[in-house]
Amino acid sequence: MDQPPGSPQGPRDKGPQDAQNLPGCYRHPDRETGVRCTRCERPICPECMVSASVGFQCPDCVRGGSGTGHAPAATQPRTLAGGTVASDPRLVTKVLIGLNLAFYLVQLSVGDAFTDRFTLFGRAWLSGDIQGVAEGQWYRMLTSMFLHGSAMHIIFNMLSLWWVGGPLEAALGRARFIALYFISGLAGSALCYLLADADQPSLGASGAIFGLFGATAVLMRRLNYDMRPIIALLVINLIFTFGWSNIAWQAHIGGLVAGVVVGYAMVHAPLERRNLVQYGVCALMLVVVVATTLIRTAQLT
Template identity: 40%
Template sequence: MALFLAQMTIPGITEMLAYAGVYTSGVTTPEPWRMITAAFLHSTGFLLHIGFNMYALWIIGQALEPLLGRSRFLALYLIAAFAGSVAVLLLSNPLQPVVGASGAVFGLFGAMLVVQRRRGGDVRQLVVLIAINTVLGFVVPGISWQAHLGGLLAGGAAAAIIAYTPRSRNRSLIQWSGLSVLTLVLVALTFVGAARVTQLF
């Protein structure tokens, strides 16, 4: 929310922190931090954008954070945000900037789906919610379905690592190791995408 207010009042903040594939390629001076900072920005011309993301974060976060623990929840959120940018890098126009927490929010959707299935809960309403928002990403202009897809897959994968690790003395170590491996996979995909964008230019 603080960055959104800064976007509304300080010229150039959005352009400085938004993400496009070109910023992780050899075409310009690499600025890989944008892959995360873009997830804390929102469209200033579409207030429903930040409204939906904050509402979804509040609702899903309240349910998911107590189940995962604060540190694992934060790690999952950041991994999903990163994965959303990786998908943008691999699947989008490298010159088209994107902003928004939608990738991370979809990561929470994917995580909640996995955790609920693991606990034997009813996931039908969640599946409908994910399906509706996925379709909106394809039919409403200006929404990055690529970020949604990347966040959803990575959030589900991160939650599976956490939820399906067998209970043992080393459970925490195994979970964090798994999340680290997932992050390294995303880093490797970033290098692949960056090389592809460099070749385009």
């Protein structure tokens, strides 16, 4: 398969009326699409779609042509979700992968003392007592998202982040993608903190990545793309989640639910109230994370 199954760039569903295959995007010929630029009418895939007052435009038209002869657009080009079109649509994804790899190298260099200090639950290095969010170390909700338990753990997560994160970042824009990633990760940490045993270590970017899976499904549905690849990907991952031991299923489910909720707000918000709806839902999810954390802390103290 040329594309990852979770990518929102897969082929569109074809109705009975389609006599031939859909054309390929003019910048990515291997990606079939039924959407065309409203100015030059070239076929464009989700990564190349720029939201316009009517329909979508290609990157060349919104920049003024690149040989097309069109005049520069009067307004700043926007992504499908209303974000600013960036010259490198995968920059945030690359930075997140770099941060995860850097943290893992520190884990290998320093050892358990570092991991126990920043995972969701850990043991104090000297006393051996359980330490965590209940002891006021709230930063663990965030830092645990950048730690991994093995080489295979981080390799699998980073491949998933690259395959799914890049196209999603291009469709949402950097700010919205960052909000989605961190809210999903924090929601995963919160549900794990609420339901897991107080002495069960929990670490990894899986909660955030499951959030990206959920948002990708919402985006593919919004664009009327074939849902079977992302559904298959989710089913496979959920089988691993509940079928293998030593996997914090709570983080996966928490991240997935948050990703679906935030992703839906990102791609379905009405144009006239887009920012209010998008960031209002993000704020609401953060309130849920804080409330969940406070409830669990009250139970443990």
